[in-house]
Amino acid sequence: MASAAAGLLGRQLKQMQTDKDIPGISCGLVDDNVFEWEVMLMISDEDRHYGGGFFRARLTFPEDYPLMPPKMKFESPIFHPNSIQFSSPDTDSANLGSSSKVYPNGEVCISILHPPEEDKYGYESASERWSPVQSPETILLSVISMLGSPNDESPANLEAAKMWREDPKEFRKRCRANVRASLGDE
Amino acid sequence: MDDPSVDELLMGDPSSSVLSDRLLSDQEALTESRSYTRLMDADLRARLQLRRPTSSRTISNKSTENGFSVWDIRNLEYATEVDDNLMCPICHSPFVSPAALKCQHIFCRQCLSEALSHQQDNKTCPTCRRPTSSNSMVALPKVICRMLEELRVKCPLAFRGCNEIIPRGNVQTHLDRYCGYEEVLCPSEDCDQYLPRRLAGKECLHEPLPCPDCGEEVSLLNLNNHRMGSCKVAEIICTDCSSSVPKSMYEDHITSCMETVLKCTASKYGCDFTAKRSVMQEHIESCALVKLAPTIALQNDRLGEHARALKHLQQKNAVHEAFLDTVKDTLATIASADLATSSLPSDSAAPFDSPLSHLLSLHEALREEVSRVSAAVSDLDAKTDTAFLNSSLRAKEEAAHRDAVLAQLRVQLQWLVSSRLQGIHAARAGAGALGISDTRRNSNDAESSSARPLPSTRRGSDGLGNGGREKL
Known part of the structure; x- marks a missing residue:
């Protein structure tokens, strides 16, 4: 069973590495473990908030992939309503509401990454959740589009969601700071 | 395997x-x-x-x-x-x-x-x-x-x-x-x-x-x-010198076997020379390509570096070009919006090379429009003139007719008044002798005055008949 998932992931990784049609995504393995992917998202300049940024993220696939979704976690700091912000532990606990604590820092919270059988938050219907026909490619494309248009209905970072709604200027400033930091990482 | x-x-x-x-x-x-x-x-x-x-x-x-x-x-x-x-x-x-x-x-x-x-x-x-x-x-x-x-x-x-x-x-x-x-x-x-x-x-x-x-x-x-x-312990036979060598020594042997056929060290830069190791040293000392090899390698590195830099620049350039295109597009959309609002009746859809020529053509179109309008105005002037003339002519004729009728009426009135006066004089003559001569004189007057209006009555009726006919 586990090796079926490994075979599938190996094939998908190979396909993504050879496919030239996917702009702005590059991926590789962490410690040669096919269940741990390191991906680099290069955001196109057209994006208002994160354009031009290079964001590192990590995809962790479960043993029963593709029946269960992988987890995705940003490793570059990113201020976004749908991903937990990197911050010191004290502000962390102050910021985060009830449901968000489930996620460690940087974890991406979008509906297609939620397993099909449970809905801890009662926000989204089953139709938006994980389906085994999704692939790493579709996940990453969804995440890139999430960066462009956050879903503030089920925020993981309450502060970011609030700012996104109420103070777009300040929000943009924080995003540009992320982008500059991500370029400095290079 | x-x-x-x-x-x-x-x-x-x-x-x-x-x-x-x-x-x-x-x-x-x-x-x-x-x-x-x-x-x-x-x-x-x-x-x-x-x-x-x-x-x-x-x-x-x-x-x-x-x-x-x-x-x-x-x-x-x-x-x-x-x-x-x-x-x-x-x-x-x-x-x-x-x-x-x-x-x-x-x-x-x-x-x-x-x-x-x-x-x-x-x-x-x-x-x-x-x-x-x-x-x-x-x-x-x-x-x-x-x-x-x-x-x-x-x-x-x-x-x-x-x-x-x-x-x-x-x-x-x-x-x-x-x-x-x-x-x-x-x-x-x-x-x-x-x-x-x-x-x-x-x-x-x-x-x-x-x-x-x-x-x-x-x-x-x-x-x-x-x-x-x-x-x-097992011995391996060297394929080059066909001497059998203990396996533990074999690694050393292949790197030093004098019979092994080698390629010139500069083979990747184009030297085709191959020879046994024993002869190779001689060749290496004389081969020009071997001497050039470090330089060539350096050049290759530089070329690679340049190619990478070029690629980077090309990518940058592509980004800039894309940006330029979007700017051009937005400019074009703005220009077309302007054209739409100016609502020129003709030539509005024609593409313009520069704002100046655009303005010039606009000016030209407006001038044509003005001349067309002035022609229309003079046309209308002439039309109203003739219409005015026609209607005033008729009014004049009617006024003349009215004048004629008025004159006739006046004549008739005078005749009526004089006949009445004659009647009064006759009554007075019947009352006094002195009054006869007066009556005679008055009747003569009446006769002469009554003789006069007749033709004028006829003329008036004629005039009336004419007026009626004209009216018809």
Whole structure:
């Protein structure tokens, strides 16, 4: 069973590495473990908030992939309503509401990454959740589009969601700071 | 990878004639034992069925279970590229016993039932999420299943060296009966170990034998590996100088053997010279390319650096060009919006090279418009003039007519007044004698005055008649 998932992931990784049609995504393995992917998202300049940024993220696939979704976690700091912000532990606990604590820092919270059988938050219907026909490619494309248009209905970072709604200027400033930091990482 | 064949085993051991004789006889026995093998295969298959239900073939092709390869149909390597439309959207490999849902989405049966079993009570199609149920799966037509089973795949034991390419449906048969790299039970009845089918003769190859070089106990199957690997004593014959060298020394020998034919060190920069190592040193001292080699390498590095920088710049340039295009587009849309609002009756759609020419043409169009308007105005002027003239002429005639009627009326009034006056005078004459002469005189006056208006009455009636006729 586990090796079926490994075979599938190996094939998908190979396909993504050879496919030239996917702009702005590059991926590789962490410690040669096919269940741990390191991906680099290069955001196109057209994006208002994160354009031009290079964001590192990590995809962790479960043993029963593709029946269960992988987890995705940003490793570059990113201020976004749908991903937990990197911050010191004290502000962390102050910021985060009830449901968000489930996620460690940087974890991406979008509906297609939620397993099909449970809905801890009662926000989204089953139709938006994980389906085994999704692939790493579709996940990453969804995440890139999430960066462009956050879903503030089920925020993981309450502060970011609030700012996104109420103070777009300040929000943009924080995003540009992320982008500059991500370029400095290079 | 390199499992020793019977021949290799034979050649690797010139010293032990006993062993080689045994192997030779074994090889002859191999041909004779085909029938035996076939029997054994049947036996194996029976055992396989017992041991390995077909549904549990989902372990990596690298693992073996008691010598028999267990393989995963989804990890097979396809010999040709398979059409994307034949790929299961869940496991991303060509369909295995495909099943369709009511919404006509197709999956491997196993993938689909696993996916559905992970869903809650309301089962939906993994692709389109339309409601469905696990028992609404429909198998695909046999033709399609057969075509899928005929896809050509590489043998799952390719990693051991099998180069066979077979239809997917025949993989199990290939492994069970034909693949030379599949492990089979040792033909010897006393031995319960396994060996590759291509080496399986009548004899057990697992029996420990002393290595002809070091005397260590090694099975015949592993002899060649032992002599190439762990055996310290075995000698290897150098292919270049044909002297036999102990294996431990061999590494050193190849790097220093004077007979080895080498290429010039500058061969990658175009020197074709090849010679034995003994002569090579002489060549290297005189070869111009060898002397140039460091420079060329440096240049190559620089070129590579430049190419990378160029690529980077090109990417940047592409980004800028894209930006420029968007700017141009927005400018064009703004210009066209301007044109639309100016609502010129003609030529408005014509493209303009510059704002100046645009303005000039606008000006020209406006001038034409003005001249057209002034022409229309003068036209209208003339029209109103004539209309005015016509109506005033008529009014004049009517006024003249009225004048005539008025004059006639005045004459008639005068006549009436004078006749009345005559009547009054006559009455006075009847009353007094003195009054007769007056009356006469008055009547004469009356006669003369009454004689005068008559023609004028006639004229007036004439005039009236004329006026009426004119009115008609």
